[in-house]
Amino acid sequence: MRKPISSGSEWTFELIDQYDQEIAKIAKDFKLDTYPNQIEIISSEQMMDAYASAGMPLGYSHWSYGKQFINTEQSYRRGHMGLAYEIVINSSPCISYLMEENTMTMQALVIAHACYGHNSFFKGNYLFRSWTDAESIIDYLLFAKNYISQCEERHGVVEVEKIIDSCHALMNYGVDRYKRPSPLSTTEEQLRQREREKQLQKQVNDLWRTIPDSSNGDSYHEEARFPPEAEENILYFIEKHAPLLEPWQREVIRIVRKTAQYFYPQRQTQVMNEGWATFWHYTLLNTLYDKGLVTDGFMMEFLQSHSGVIYQPEFDSPYYNGINPYALGFAMMRDIRRICEKPSAEDKYWFPKFAGRDWLETLHLAMRDFKDESFIMQYLSPKLMRDFKLFSIVDDDQDNEIEVSAIHDESGYRKLRENLGNQYNLQNREPNIQVHNVNIRGDRALTLHHIRDNRRPLDRDSAKEVLKHVHRLWGFQVKLHSFEPQDKGVCPISQQTLSCPEDKPDKLTSYDIKA
Amino acid sequence: MNHVIDRRLNGKQKSLVNRQRFLQRYRKQIKQSVEQAIGNRSITDMDKAEQISIPRGDTDEPVFRHGKGGYNQQVFPGNKEFVRGDRLPRPKGGSGQGPGQASNSGEGMDEFVFEISQSEFLDFMFEDLELPNLLKRHLVGDVEFKTHRAGFSQVGNPGQINIVRSMKFASARRIALGAKDKRALRLLQQQLQDLEEKTGNDDTISKLKLEIKLLKKRLKRIPWLDDFDLRYNLQVKQPVPRSQAVMFCLMDVSGSMTQGIKDMAKRFFILLYLFLQRNYEHTDVVFIRHHTSAKEVDEQEFFYSRETGGTIVSSALELMNQVIEKRYPPNQWNIYGAQASDGDNWNDDSSNCYRLLNDSILPKVQHFSYVEITDQDHQSLWQEYLQLQQQHPDFFSMQNIRSTADIYPVFRELFQKKLGQIPGGIV
Numbered sequence: 001m002r003k004p005i006s007s008g009s010e011w012t013f014e015l016i017d018q019y020d021q022e023i024a025k026i027a028k029d030f031k032l033d034t035y036p037n038q039i040e041i042i043s044s045e046q047m048m049d050a051y052a053s054a055g056m057p058l059g060y061s062h063w064s065y066g067k068q069f070i071n072t073e074q075s076y077r078r079g080h081m082g083l084a085y086e087i088v089i090n091s092s093p094c095i096s097y098l099m100e101e102n103t104m105t106m107q108a109l110v111i112a113h114a115c116y117g118h119n120s121f122f123k124g125n126y127l128f129r130s131w132t133d134a135e136s137i138i139d140y141l142l143f144a145k146n147y148i149s150q151c152e153e154r155h156g157v158v159e160v161e162k163i164i165d166s167c168h169a170l171m172n173y174g175v176d177r178y179k180r181p182s183p184l185s186t187t188e189e190q191l192r193q194r195e196r197e198k199q200l201q202k203q204v205n206d207l208w209r210t211i212p213d214s215s216n217g218d219s220y221h222e223e224a225r226f227p228p229e230a231e232e233n234i235l236y237f238i239e240k241h242a243p244l245l246e247p248w249q250r251e252v253i254r255i256v257r258k259t260a261q262y263f264y265p266q267r268q269t270q271v272m273n274e275g276w277a278t279f280w281h282y283t284l285l286n287t288l289y290d291k292g293l294v295t296d297g298f299m300m301e302f303l304q305s306h307s308g309v310i311y312q313p314e315f316d317s318p319y320y321n322g323i324n325p326y327a328l329g330f331a332m333m334r335d336i337r338r339i340c341e342k343p344s345a346e347d348k349y350w351f352p353k354f355a356g357r358d359w360l361e362t363l364h365l366a367m368r369d370f371k372d373e374s375f376i377m378q379y380l381s382p383k384l385m386r387d388f389k390l391f392s393i394v395d396d397d398q399d400n401e402i403e404v405s406a407i408h409d410e411s412g413y414r415k416l417r418e419n420l421g422n423q424y425n426l427q428n429r430e431p432n433i434q435v436h437n438v439n440i441r442g443d444r445a446l447t448l449h450h451i452r453d454n455r456r457p458l459d460r461d462s463a464k465e466v467l468k469h470v471h472r473l474w475g476f477q478v479k480l481h482s483f484e485p486q487d488k489g490v491c492p493i494s495q496q497t498l499s500c501p502e503d504k505p506d507k508l509t510s511y512d513i514k515a
Numbered sequence: 516m517n518h519v520i521d522r523r524l525n526g527k528q529k530s531l532v533n534r535q536r537f538l539q540r541y542r543k544q545i546k547q548s549v550e551q552a553i554g555n556r557s558i559t560d561m562d563k564a565e566q567i568s569i570p571r572g573d574t575d576e577p578v579f580r581h582g583k584g585g586y587n588q589q590v591f592p593g594n595k596e597f598v599r600g601d602r603l604p605r606p607k608g609g610s611g612q613g614p615g616q617a618s619n620s621g622e623g624m625d626e627f628v629f630e631i632s633q634s635e636f637l638d639f640m641f642e643d644l645e646l647p648n649l650l651k652r653h654l655v656g657d658v659e660f661k662t663h664r665a666g667f668s669q670v671g672n673p674g675q676i677n678i679v680r681s682m683k684f685a686s687a688r689r690i691a692l693g694a695k696d697k698r699a700l701r702l703l704q705q706q707l708q709d710l711e712e713k714t715g716n717d718d719t720i721s722k723l724k725l726e727i728k729l730l731k732k733r734l735k736r737i738p739w740l741d742d743f744d745l746r747y748n749l750q751v752k753q754p755v756p757r758s759q760a761v762m763f764c765l766m767d768v769s770g771s772m773t774q775g776i777k778d779m780a781k782r783f784f785i786l787l788y789l790f791l792q793r794n795y796e797h798t799d800v801v802f803i804r805h806h807t808s809a810k811e812v813d814e815q816e817f818f819y820s821r822e823t824g825g826t827i828v829s830s831a832l833e834l835m836n837q838v839i840e841k842r843y844p845p846n847q848w849n850i851y852g853a854q855a856s857d858g859d860n861w862n863d864d865s866s867n868c869y870r871l872l873n874d875s876i877l878p879k880v881q882h883f884s885y886v887e888i889t890d891q892d893h894q895s896l897w898q899e900y901l902q903l904q905q906q907h908p909d910f911f912s913m914q915n916i917r918s919t920a921d922i923y924p925v926f927r928e929l930f931q932k933k934l935g936q937i938p939g940g941i942v
Binding site for chain 1: 517518519520521522523525530532533534535536537538539540574575576577578579580581582583584585586587588589590591592593594595597598599600601602603604605606627628629630
């Protein structure tokens, strides 16, 4: 038995360093591959600052972050909410914030959780690998902050704020799902930005040229759609094609789009990411204990806060607030290890591929190649469904009662697993809205289509507000139709129609005649 | 490879800009909230931080989202007695029926509540207000002075001699006065040397030597330090803007003044006090209450003790005038007067009030404000004061308060920033 690193609850920089080194050794044994770590000690006020800017170490200024800050501050002051113990930023070096108020145990917990758990997830998971670039993100955020403050100087805070407001409303529709953005450094980005400005404006001018094109003859003979394929990245479409925007406004749209893209993987890997980090702080600190490097008191304190983190209230509890991603993720990671180490007959039947195999390898594979949706569909075991006592409810507006569609029994496992997986599919959570058409030859009206999923309608009030923002960016009329998807050959009928500015009756009739 | 960095010393308020942007954006709502708060506040905590609430809907950032309705499937933890196929009534507050309904009610209508600090609260409270005639006293001659260094002068007392400056001038003078003779001296010395080398003519040599002697003598006569070399440090007196103010609170405590009216008066006085405090380093308050005779009292007695009897307003003004003369000379104090009353006065006395104010008080004060707290017809005092207002629009103002809600608006009206108007009447 070795001597414990420390026994008191006070932390010092030397102790943090020692713990970090010991944890790093163990992490290496478990093949955790991480970016270099940068651990920053901050005060609780600074933590609130970090909170408010979505954890970005440098963000552009915007009132909505102020609102967030005020909100956080309020609930913290009133004691409604404790602050998170840590915030970690997906960058290289990976920046983790430790709060000075924490005890040594908590600091060690956070180091294990953030600096080795989250950090290795950022470096390993395929979504982060393909959608974010840890090396350049700080540079890019700096570029964005400076660019936006320049714009504010040149065009006034109010003008810039308007554009950002509108972009934020569409932030979830500013994400590419199938292209890889190329990482750029600040200087490259600035250079490119200037070229882009010119090039973009030229393209836009071409698109909206009103002089008849002589080579094309009569251009009215065919009503080709523009864009030819529906575009799901609405912000991208506006950035490239909105007729009236100034070059700087296009760049601002781009900045918001890039930021949205950066957070896109995080939104899709909440359960996995937290589960992975929680599993590793649990495993790493337990190993520390096994080595005799920490005291019993340390472990008691750690386990108390650990069990708080992974607490899952039941659906009828007053504390119930959805499924706790920490609880689900941690349980699943532990379960995978159990299935590998001590598989039951049931596990062998359900998971023939990895039951009884090396657990570390299996776990690393799961972390690397999945997102929440597929991770749950692949790895959620019957035992876990029983432990959580999961059940599934169907709420159909054509039925005056709700129905229990599946529970944790033999006939329900597959269904439950699928339902839970779907619940984490972003496409199901957010309405599917795409750019359908622009009336290029006419009034330049932009038409968006909402394709309904399970007959779920759009929330009309919020959609109306968002349309105003789209209208601000686009500069001409914007229409939104909500459709029930139909079989091929059947003409879909719009169930909800919104327009900004609102259609006037006389305008409607003139449209009808044209159509 | 791993670094631990102490960031605690870095700037704390990274979000300050964003917070301010938020306050700026919701200025109108916050101001409304502040105005309401002033009405509701108990008198003693007028200058505390304040909870501001604005409708959450206004601060919403809209996004596309699903409305209620359609087919929804959701997984929950903690099953106890359900089995597959169980049918349950739809819980209240759950999904509604039909598209596009029920989104107006329910969420989104609660308030966004947050706190602004005391200074922010006061900023909002006194926005666009200014103290009348704040400028006037600053320009008047016989105010307090402070001496400042202001370069150098050729006259002064010996204690202020600036040695370096003086020696510099002396040196320059010596060089200037001696230059011609020195040049001649050098020339002669050269000639003398030449002659001595060539040998011979003793006559010319002795002549030259004599000339050199004379020149040297003359050079020696240039004084080392002369009167006009002397330079003295110059000190000038500059008027200092006055940074102390005294506020006279005059209130009628006769039988007709109920506790409610006194409360309103107190609110008004407190607003004025807070406002003065923001503008002056030091603010004194003098409480004078009166019925048929006036008395200087402390705060507690001023607001809470009751008296009965008739009303002679001029007694209070008389006392105020005496106190000014005794303790607050107008050349050292910015004097503000505020009078609250329900308008009752002996009819004969109102003209006395006019005279007192017009002749002795108004010339000494920065501003005098009168609020009449009544919902009845005005009496003679009001009429007399109306005349004063016409004659001294810059120094005297009056308003009528009917209910608590009026206080703040009336206060604002009294001290509204008058754009483009310079005290003294030049527009």
